[in-house]
Amino acid sequence: MALLYIKPPKGNIEFNKLCDYVKKRLIFLHFLKGKSVEEIARGIVEETLAGCSESLIEGSLKDRISHYILRLLCCTHSELRSFFIQSETELFFYRLYFYDISNIKKLMKDAIRHSTEVLKHRFVTKSYKSILKSLMEVAQELKDGSGGKIVKVPFTAALNFVEKRLYPLNGGYIEVPLHALKHLLALIFEEMLVQGLNQIKYSDCAHELKDHRMQYMVQEMKRWLKSNMNVTDTLLNTAIREENLNHESVNFPPCMANLHLLLRRNHRLQHNSRVQYILYLKEIGVPCQEAISLFKKEYSIPVSDKQKPNSKTCNHSWDDSENRYIYSIEHLYGKRGSRKNYRAHSCKALQTSGNSSDGGCPFACFDENNVVKILKPCSFEVKDIEDIKSLAFEKKYTEACYFHILLKMKSASTLDMYRQHNLKTSNQDEKINYVEKNFCFPDCRKSMCGVNFNGCITNLSMRECMKPSKFFFLLKNFKESTDPLPATIS
Numbered sequence: 001m002a003l004l005y006i007k008p009p010k011g012n013i014e015f016n017k018l019c020d021y022v023k024k025r026l027i028f029l030h031f032l033k034g035k036s037v038e039e040i041a042r043g044i045v046e047e048t049l050a051g052c053s054e055s056l057i058e059g060s061l062k063d064r065i066s067h068y069i070l071r072l073l074c075c076t077h078s079e080l081r082s083f084f085i086q087s088e089t090e091l092f093f094y095r096l097y098f099y100d101i102s103n104i105k106k107l108m109k110d111a112i113r114h115s116t117e118v119l120k121h122r123f124v125t126k127s128y129k130s131i132l133k134s135l136m137e138v139a140q141e142l143k144d145g146s147g148g149k150i151v152k153v154p155f156t157a158a159l160n161f162v163e164k165r166l167y168p169l170n171g172g173y174i175e176v177p178l179h180a181l182k183h184l185l186a187l188i189f190e191e192m193l194v195q196g197l198n199q200i201k202y203s204d205c206a207h208e209l210k211d212h213r214m215q216y217m218v219q220e221m222k223r224w225l226k227s228n229m230n231v232t233d234t235l236l237n238t239a240i241r242e243e244n245l246n247h248e249s250v251n252f253p254p255c256m257a258n259l260h261l262l263l264r265r266n267h268r269l270q271h272n273s274r275v276q277y278i279l280y281l282k283e284i285g286v287p288c289q290e291a292i293s294l295f296k297k298e299y300s301i302p303v304s305d306k307q308k309p310n311s312k313t314c315n316h317s318w319d320d321s322e323n324r325y326i327y328s329i330e331h332l333y334g335k336r337g338s339r340k341n342y343r344a345h346s347c348k349a350l351q352t353s354g355n356s357s358d359g360g361c362p363f364a365c366f367d368e369n370n371v372v373k374i375l376k377p378c379s380f381e382v383k384d385i386e387d388i389k390s391l392a393f394e395k396k397y398t399e400a401c402y403f404h405i406l407l408k409m410k411s412a413s414t415l416d417m418y419r420q421h422n423l424k425t426s427n428q429d430e431k432i433n434y435v436e437k438n439f440c441f442p443d444c445r446k447s448m449c450g451v452n453f454n455g456c457i458t459n460l461s462m463r464e465c466m467k468p469s470k471f472f473f474l475l476k477n478f479k480e481s482t483d484p485l486p487a488t489i490s
Contacts, residue, residue: 002059003095003107004189005071005196006114006132009064015213018069022217025066026224028056029087036348037097058095071193073218075201076209080221082341084197089190096182104181108139123203128195131157135188150175151184158187163337190340240286242293248284253401253471254362254374255350256280262358263294267301273359278332279344283469288333292326299325347466351397363392363400380407398466405471 031043056063067088074080099107115132118124134157141151152173155162161174161184168175176184200206208214240248249260259277263269269277274295281291299318318325330336345353353360360366362374371392375385384407391400 002064003092004111004114004135004192005064005067006111006118006192008068009061013065018065019217019220021062021066022069022073022221025056025070026221029083029091032087032090032094033343035346037094039348040094056091069217071197072200072205072208073214073221075197075206077218077222080218081197085190085193086341086343088193089186092189093182093186096185099182101178101181104185105142108142112136112139112143125195125199125202128192128199131188131191131195135192138184138188150177151181152176153184153188157191158184159337160187160340240281240284240290242286242290242297245286245294248476251472251475253468253475254404255360255401256468256472258362258374259359263298267298267303270358272353275332276345276350276353276359278329279342280468282333282342283344283467284472288330288335291333292329295325295329296322344467344469347398347401347468350468361397361401363388363397364395375404378404378408401471402466405475408475 032040035043056066070084070088074084096104115136119129119132134154138151138153138157141153152175155169155172155174158174158176161167161176162169167177167180209218245260246264249257252260256277259269259273259280262273263277278291281294282288286294296318299316299321302317316325327336332342334341347361350359350361351364353365362371366374368389371389372385375388380388388400388404388407391397391403
């Protein structure tokens with residue numbers, strides 16, 4: 001099993017094949033972003049990703065080559081490093097999802113053998129040695145304590161657990177229950193990637209990056225990253241300031257528009273809602289300091305009992321919890337603690353967050369009256385509102401939100417034509433497709449719904465890759481099609 005990528009592959013390979021392996025891995029890693037296990041599994045069997053997943057069969061030579069070449073290419077570039085660490089950790093966790101305890105023990109047995117071989121080399125950094133030894137301790141714990149319910153691991157290998165005080169800490173070791181074993185292994189793997197990148201960066205391997213072929217691949221990756229990952233920079237070009245958030249909220253999807261309104265009106269948010277909103281602000285381009293300014297401004301306002309919608313709403317003020325709030329925001333921005341680059345919640349995650357009148361997806365979590373409340377300010381036709389409610393009732397939550405966004409983008413020039421089309425069909429999917437045809441989204445569809453790397457594009461459906469931030473960019477950057485409109489509706 002090569003799930004942990006402890007030993008690099010050996011041998012020779014043609015450069016064009018190397019490029020192909022790396023390209024396919026990048027496409028697949030990009031696809032993983034924000035997806036659930038079910039969504040990833042569904043994407044793998046679809047035609048658009050079949051070619052990519054073929055190169056990622058666990059433990060295959062293609063899998064190991066593409067991983068290690070990416071590791072080499074990313075070791076000296078901060079943005080590439082960040083993308084590599086996050087994406088490879090997600091891939092690891094997805095694969096680990098299908099492992100039972102017997103498979104994990106077999107994986108750990110291989111880890112001991114491979115780590116022992118690597119540790120024999122002279123030029124292994126102290127930090128990389130440390131994380132490999134921690135992995136070996138976990139592996140030995142599993143091997144020796146087959147009937148035990150906990151695994152002891154050095155606290156340095158699971159700082160995330162220490163920071164959150166999730167499990168007991170005794171004598172420098174965290175006692176992690178077996179049900180959290182996969183999470184623990186993901187944390188260790190993430191640290192192995194960090195130290196593995198540093199190991200390459202400070203070794204003779206980094207000299208290979210001076211080769212013109214490696215430089216070509218690095219430049220191609222940077223172009224790919226800029227066009228497909230850094231959506232904030234490519235679409236907005238400028239950071240969003242706290243004083244502009246009310247204006248920008250016109251383009252927020254319903255879930256985030258609701259949180260913004262609640263924060264401005266009640267000056268507080270529930271903990272989970274606050275996390276959802278902060279990560280969303282981060283992803284649409286609001287700098288960390290601006291987010292701190294926003295919450296300082298709101299949480300400094302005294303709150304009356306009438307403004308507390310329920311007992312779960314935060315009752316703290318900025319004055320008595322300033323350090324805690326600043327640390328929390330900076331932590332979510334990846335500037336404190338484990339410095340992990342947290343991603344904003346996907347639509348799927350918000351839809352399954354539970355019933356609430358606060359956070360979560362309104363179409364999935366709100367009752368009918370609250371759904372109508374968030375739709376009324378949009379001045380939609382009654383029939384439009386009924387169509388959206390119908391989609392939500394059928395549990396087509398993303399489609400309901402997408403339909404809502406499209407209706408917001410309708411201009412006066414297409415309004416009458418759209419209503420004529422409404423009279424001819426009762427199928428909401430047809431209506432969505434019809435409205436889409438009358439709009440073009442410059443740069444948005446290519447950069448957010450597919451991956452463009454040296455001519456290779458995945459035609460993923462917009463509904464399959466939705467996050468609140470993408471709805472925001474869609475609304476903010478759309479323009480009406482300049483093609484002549486048909487005189488009649490067929």
